[in-house]
Amino acid sequence: MKPIVARDQVLLGAGRCWQLALTGMSYRLFRSSITIAILALASAFLVHILGHGILAEATEHSAYAEMQMGRRLGQDITRLSVADSTAVIHQTLVSGDAQRLSEYSGWAAIAPPQLAEAQASARRLAQAGHALSNLPVAAHAVIFGDATVPELFDRLAHPEAFSAFLRQAHQLGVPCPGGDCRRFERLLMVERPALDRLIDKIQAGQERAIERLSKAFGGEPLAQVIAAAAPSLLSELKAAGFDIDSTRLLELSRFAQRAEDVRGVSKLLTLPDVATAVAHAADVAIGKVNFDVLSDYVDTEKRARWFEKILRSAGAPKRLTAQRLAELVGHHRRERQLSRAVGDREKEPETGVGGLPSRTEWLVLLSFLVCVVGVANAMLMSVTERFTEIATMKCLGAMDRFVMLMFVFEAVIQGAVGGLFGVLLGTLLAVARAALEYGSLLAAAASAAGTVGLAVLGSLLATVLLAAVAAVGPSFVAARLSPMEAMRVE
């Protein structure tokens, strides 16, 4: 008979604990389906919120970019008939748009060093303006009154006003913009007037160029000339000092053509016959017929042909074919979609960290909290249900550490399983919701797939972590259980 010697019990490694926790996991998984469902819901919610946010952001971003491109085309056409405003020229000098700058220097005969100097002044002015408008509210009120930045600069150009400003600034403890008052004074007294003169010169040059262009085409509205894509247009533009290449001109003329055609169709829609026909077909009041209604109604080839016939009878020009109509309508629809998408973005309430609205953040946090409580409760029930089993294990030599680890591991597995289901569900929901909101625009969000993947991975990890955190309390209860419980008979 060997003697009984009390030695230290072997500490099971994490691997062995893991193995033991895995035994009968299929049985446990079935029993803990409620816990898993809660975890799945939590992760689905998180992935849905994050995924939808990312997709919406990406879609709106690309929609915004596309819309900006359209706006830019409109602006380019406008500046062929109206000179740039002072603010636009100033902004161009600051941003350093090479193409426009070369046009400016052509019109106003500015030498490169002079241009560089003007740009530097413009930037310094912009910086000074920025610094001054970011003053504390009280100081801002004293210095600005009701004035805007340019008005303030105009006022400070008088020496006595400037010395008054210096006194005020000193009293308020506000440093001069750029930290150097002398330099600021020079900027206002010398550089700003020079810059203004230069800008005036540029404007005058552009006006001369526009006049020349208009003369070349016999005073015809320039938008129409561009829409018609006259062969001499490119050379005339070059001669007038506009820096536009043939591809850009092609885009401009397409844009102008489209605008022209939409205008034409819209005009025809005001004719009683056409308006009645469309109102009847689209089932709206006659007074409400416009291009939007038309673009919503004419969504098939058949309807396009139907409308073509109406146009013919109303005496529309030949180039307005059914095909062209479909093109116009399709483009118009996409533009409306874009502006809707971007409009949503502009309406969005204040945003918190990570581009999420702060209210949503709270919701996510709260839902996770509720989830932790729910999971902890379910686990506690499971622990209570397994008192005998745990106590028996302790009788058989299980250490507290092992019991604790076993429950945490179990929770981790549950978290992983629930998380996987939830992540799948959440991703599907997010994509479905985004598709409902943005339709075909969503294709632009394909580039955000990686970010969505990261969100999915993060949510999965968060769910596993959540389960583990929720399991700490119950597993502590289990670990502290007395082995005596095993002797109890139900």
Add this chain to the structure above:
Amino acid sequence: MSDPSSAANAPNSVADRAKSHAVIIRTVGLEKSYGTGEATTYALRGVSSVIYRGEFIAVMGPSGSGKSTYFNMIGALDSATRGRILIDEVDVAQLSAVELAFLRCQKIGYIFQSYNLIRYMTALENVTVPMAFAGVAPEEARRRGMELLSLVGLGDRWLHRPIEMSGGQQQRVAIARSLCNRPSILLADEPTANLDLDTGHEVLEILQRINRERGVTIVCSTHDHRLLKVCDRIMWIRDGRVERVEQSDNLQITVGSIGGPS
């Protein structure tokens, strides 16, 4: 070697036959109380007892007698309010949690009234759990587990889960489990209480065989009078005290007045 509190505990010729007089469990003035002051209730009021190495001892007593408390104490599952428990001359109260776990894992085997098999594990897995805690390699544990299952006559049912087995079979798996780390002491808490006569008899036979062949000390709490025939000594507990300790040879027991195999 003899305990002053009880003359009947002294070794005599019957116990001598197979035993080496070595004391394996000794309790000295064991007291257990709950609550304080006026409300104090005593489960044990000074139990001094000796259990010898290799013997088969039955602990009997009505419910509420303190039998279960005594049982938990000598199984190192509970601590005493006063008095000492010595398992192989080692004071259990002095052991750390880690040493206690070692004792429970390697030196004492537990058999429960309601078997306490782990529901979701197969018979073999149930038997190998304590070996996992003892750090036995999985292959070795599997081999030993199969050996023990055949010892209790369940070699072909190793893949069954507790729910697919009868009470007697479950208790036999539990016995196999209790033996897997080759303990010196087997503590059986009413092992036959939930079983019918035939299966109860089988379980008792297995316990007796283990006691004879392996020299394992068996302490068995019971109401089952058939057990008295199998054991060497009987300890009667009443009102938290040892009432008397008897040699089973001295008892005249008639079993099977209603029926049964014996």
